[in-house]
Amino acid sequence: MAFKNRLDAVKELVGHKKLKDAYLEANQITIDHINEIIKKYQDSIDNRRFEGYKKLKKTLKKEESIPKINQKKYRRSLVIRILSGIAIFSFFIGIIFLFKIEWILVLGILVPVILFYITLFLFEEKRVKFQQPEGWILEISKLEDQLSSDFDYVELERENIKLELLNAYRFWIISMKKYGYLVLDD
Structure with a gap:
């Protein structure tokens, strides 16, 4: 439930037009979630995926603002x-x-x-x-539906869906910055 509350905080920051704060919060949630996955499932994660988690965490720690996109x-x-x-x-x-x-x-x-x-x-x-904010809103709602469904996911799969959801939120914020407008899915 804390995960959902933190995502709601990111949405609220976006609603108040604080994109940089929302992006940094989404990065921090992603880093915390990666640490949680590594701590919980260290024995069951294959080496390639483990390296991918570490690489993503390393790049997120370097980012101090929303990255610029080459248009x-x-x-x-x-x-x-x-x-x-x-x-x-x-x-x-x-x-x-x-x-x-x-x-x-x-x-x-x-x-x-x-x-x-x-x-x-x-x-x-x-x-x-698809890279515009509306496309990311559709992707976010699809991933939220997957998480809320009663489908019997393995716990690690559910954690990976949460990680995909966090990445979708990050890309949503980047696209709003790139295209210069805010879209909320209220």
Whole structure:
């Protein structure tokens, strides 16, 4: 129950527009939870997962504020895709004129390539939409439903779901800082 109360405190800090305090509190809750998992289940945790816990704890201890997100990365990958699409299109046009190929054959090649690029843009847009605060709210509610369900989880699985929930809260706060607005799920 103390875990839920601490999460409610994080939500309350977000509601009062204290994102930095909420993020630091979520980090502290995550560190405490990792320590609790390691202390309780040290014998049953495999080495890879144990190292992952230690690495996450180490990075969280270093963070003193909300990390900055590089927003130019998405634009750069979009420009690269557009330029490569133009290059492929001009390559096919060059082949047509060089070898005097039938237009029907070229359309048979160009249409799948164009559809492939369109689907890439759609998937990228969906990924970016998930990273916005609304996407994280859906992820948080899904994880909270998993925790509150009567499904018979092993205790370590339940603790790992709590850890995922804490990470979702942290990423929710980061996305609110990145996109510059607050969304509460009251």
